[in-house]
Amino acid sequence: MSGRQGDALPEAVVEQAIGWLARLWSGDATDDNRRRCAAWRAEHPEHERAWQRLAGIDAKLGSVPADTARGVLLAQPARPARRRAMRALGWAITLGGASYGVRSTRLWQSATSDYASGVGEVRDVTLADGTRVWLDTESAIDVRFDARERRIVLVRGAVHVETAHDTAGRPLRVEMRQGMARALGTRFTASDEGMRARVDVFDGAVEIRPARAADRLLRLEAGEAVRFDADGFAPREPADVRASAWTQGRLIAERMRVDAWCAELARYRPGVLRCDPALARLSVSGVFSLTDTDRALASLRTALPVDVVYRTRYWVTVVPR
Structure with missing residues (x-):
C-alpha cells in the first residue's frame, strides 16, 4: 500500500479520525480518551495518515473561534453560529488541499442538522x-x-x-x-x-x-x-x-433471512457485524433487542445452528456452527 500524502483515504477512516479529533477538542477529554486515540492511530497506517491530514487542517483553522470549533462536531442541536462554524471548517478543509468529502459524511450531516x-x-x-x-x-x-x-x-x-x-x-x-x-x-x-x-x-x-x-x-x-x-x-x-418497532427498541423478524437480520442489527451496533454468506439459506423469526445487540446475537445463536465469533468487541462475525 502506498503511503503518499495524496492517496485517497476510505471515508470510514476519515469519519473515525474526525470523531477522535472531536473528542479531543471537546474540552473534557480524559487520559483514557487520549490513550485510545493513540492506539487507534497505531492500529493501521491509514489511521495515522488520516490523523496527520486532520492535524494539518487544524493548524489552518485560525479563523474559527477555538471554543466554537471545539463544539461544532458534538452531537447536540445545531444553532446558527454552530452551523456557520461548520461551514468555515468545511472551507478550511477544502482550501487546505485535503478534500475528504466531509460535507457528504454522516458526521457532517449530524453536526449541521437540528437534531441527530x-x-x-x-x-x-x-x-x-x-x-x-x-x-x-x-x-x-x-x-x-x-x-x-x-x-x-x-x-x-x-x-x-x-x-x-x-x-x-x-x-x-x-x-x-x-x-x-x-x-x-x-x-x-x-x-x-x-x-x-x-x-x-x-x-x-x-x-x-x-x-x-x-x-x-x-x-x-x-x-x-x-x-x-x-x-x-x-x-x-x-x-x-415492524416499520416502527425500532421506536420501542425492538427488531421484529418474520421468516427473515439471517444475512438480512444481521444487516439490520448492524445498523444499531458500533463497529463491524458480518454474516457468513452460507447463512443466507437460513431464516429466523422472533423479537430481538436493539438496545442490547449482544443479547440479540446470543438469542440468534440459541435459535439457530450458528456461532457468533468476537474478534473484538467491534468486529463480530456470525458463522455456521
Whole structure:
C-alpha cells in the first residue's frame, strides 16, 4: 500500500479520525480518551495518515473561534453560529488541499442538522408545537417552522412522527429527497431507503407528492404504506408494524433471512457485524433487542445452528456452527 500524502483515504477512516479529533477538542477529554486515540492511530497506517491530514487542517483553522470549533462536531442541536462554524471548517478543509468529502459524511450531516441520533440511539424529540418525532439510529432532521407551515426535513435515516394539533392551522410536512409527505392528523413513519422512500401510516392519513412529479398525489389512510421515488409510486401495500418497532427498541423478524437480520442489527451496533454468506439459506423469526445487540446475537445463536465469533468487541462475525 502506498503511503503518499495524496492517496485517497476510505471515508470510514476519515469519519473515525474526525470523531477522535472531536473528542479531543471537546474540552473534557480524559487520559483514557487520549490513550485510545493513540492506539487507534497505531492500529493501521491509514489511521495515522488520516490523523496527520486532520492535524494539518487544524493548524489552518485560525479563523474559527477555538471554543466554537471545539463544539461544532458534538452531537447536540445545531444553532446558527454552530452551523456557520461548520461551514468555515468545511472551507478550511477544502482550501487546505485535503478534500475528504466531509460535507457528504454522516458526521457532517449530524453536526449541521437540528437534531441527530448516533449509532444504536433512538432519539425522542418534542417540537415547539407539541409534535413528537422519534429519530431512528443514525438519523438526522432539520426543523423549519414559520407562520405558514411546519416542515421537518429528513436529512438521513428514518423518523416516526406523532403530529400535534396546530391552533394556527399550519400544515405539517416531512420533506425527503424523493418527495413531500403532508400529515393529516396522523401517526406515521418516513424512511429514506436510498433511491426510494417509504411511508407507513398507522393513524390518520398522509398525502405524498413525488419531488419530480408534483402533479401526482397519493393519499394513504391508516393501515396503508407505499414506497416511492422522485418520479412516482410503487403499488400501495399494508402498513408494516415492524416499520416502527425500532421506536420501542425492538427488531421484529418474520421468516427473515439471517444475512438480512444481521444487516439490520448492524445498523444499531458500533463497529463491524458480518454474516457468513452460507447463512443466507437460513431464516429466523422472533423479537430481538436493539438496545442490547449482544443479547440479540446470543438469542440468534440459541435459535439457530450458528456461532457468533468476537474478534473484538467491534468486529463480530456470525458463522455456521
